[in-house]
Amino acid sequence: MKLFVDNLTNVDFSYLHPQRGLLGESWLVQLVLDGSLNDQGMICDFGIVKKAVKQWFDDCIDHALVVPTGMADLQIDHQSAETTVNWRYPDGGEFFCRSPEQAIVLVELEQVTETSLAAWCKDRLLELFPEEVKGLEISFVPEAISGAFYHYSHGLQQHDGNCQRIAHGHRSRIEVFLDGVRDTGVEQQWAETFHDIYIGTRNHLIAEPSAEHHYQYDAPQGQFEIRLPSEYCYLVETETTVEQIACHLAEQVKAAYPGRDVMVRAFEGVGKGAIVTA
Numbered sequence: 001m002k003l004f005v006d007n008l009t010n011v012d013f014s015y016l017h018p019q020r021g022l023l024g025e026s027w028l029v030q031l032v033l034d035g036s037l038n039d040q041g042m043i044c045d046f047g048i049v050k051k052a053v054k055q056w057f058d059d060c061i062d063h064a065l066v067v068p069t070g071m072a073d074l075q076i077d078h079q080s081a082e083t084t085v086n087w088r089y090p091d092g093g094e095f096f097c098r099s100p101e102q103a104i105v106l107v108e109l110e111q112v113t114e115t116s117l118a119a120w121c122k123d124r125l126l127e128l129f130p131e132e133v134k135g136l137e138i139s140f141v142p143e144a145i146s147g148a149f150y151h152y153s154h155g156l157q158q159h160d161g162n163c164q165r166i167a168h169g170h171r172s173r174i175e176v177f178l179d180g181v182r183d184t185g186v187e188q189q190w191a192e193t194f195h196d197i198y199i200g201t202r203n204h205l206i207a208e209p210s211a212e213h214h215y216q217y218d219a220p221q222g223q224f225e226i227r228l229p230s231e232y233c234y235l236v237e238t239e240t241t242v243e244q245i246a247c248h249l250a251e252q253v254k255a256a257y258p259g260r261d262v263m264v265r266a267f268e269g270v271g272k273g274a275i276v277t278a
Contacts, residue, residue, distance in 0.1 A: 014169035015066040024169020026269035027140035063162035070110035093229035100222035148191035166224035175265040242268035254278035
């Protein structure tokens with residue numbers, strides 16, 4: 001007997017990729033439980049499944065930087081409840097991130113993929129369930145997107161929750177309308193501009209950017225710092241909330257098409273975002 005839960009939750013996080021570097025991601029979570037029926041005629045109550053699994057992902061993966069410890073050219077250091085990650089890009093650039101330990105998740109993998117991370121999570125999730133549950137299958141599924149999308153990472157210093165973490169991210173759609181008509185060419189242009197990008201806030205810079213960007217800030221969870229090559233960064237004047245990103249995109253599109261009515265729908269991961277007109 002099996003119990004399945006499709007799209008139980010979604011996780012928004014960033015991870016280190018051996019070629020692409022810091023990569024923002026959003027995956028839907030699918031779950032299948034294998035077991036025997038209890039005296040209520042069920043394997044496990046849906047309410048228990050949803051609450052327990054969502055809470056685990058919120059605590060362990062969501063809005064974190066996931067680092068596969070088997071990557072080449074990787075150095076990790078723990079000190080005073082902080083984790084520091086140093087890694088070298090294939091082209092020689094350097095990635096550095098220092099965060100409170102709960103913001104960086106170390107996984108014993110050579111590379112993060114939908115399959116490898118699901119296997120890592122599976123062993124830890126099984127402990128959450130009653131004895132009737134004999135096994136489980138966990139899978140991650142990217143949202144099906146027919147149009148333009150991009151992967152981005154960021155951190156929100158002023159956020160009270162886990163969005164304050166300096167290296168978390170999303171895989172996001174973008175929709176741009178000119179005079180009420182969707183323009184896929186402009187959408188693709190911005191998807192390419194934001195391809196595997198870190199979107200940083202000017203106030204978080206601790207030095208004027210040159211060959212690299214170096215950001216640092218204090219937030220309720222602690223002090224955060226990140227440094228990475230400039231070609232993987234995009235600098236804005238504001239906090240990088242999806243509302244501010246949408247405003248920035250609308251302003252930039254309006255500047256390129258001054259005589260047109262502009263509407264931007266910018267997504268933050270799966271099924272949520274902001275709409276701005278200009």
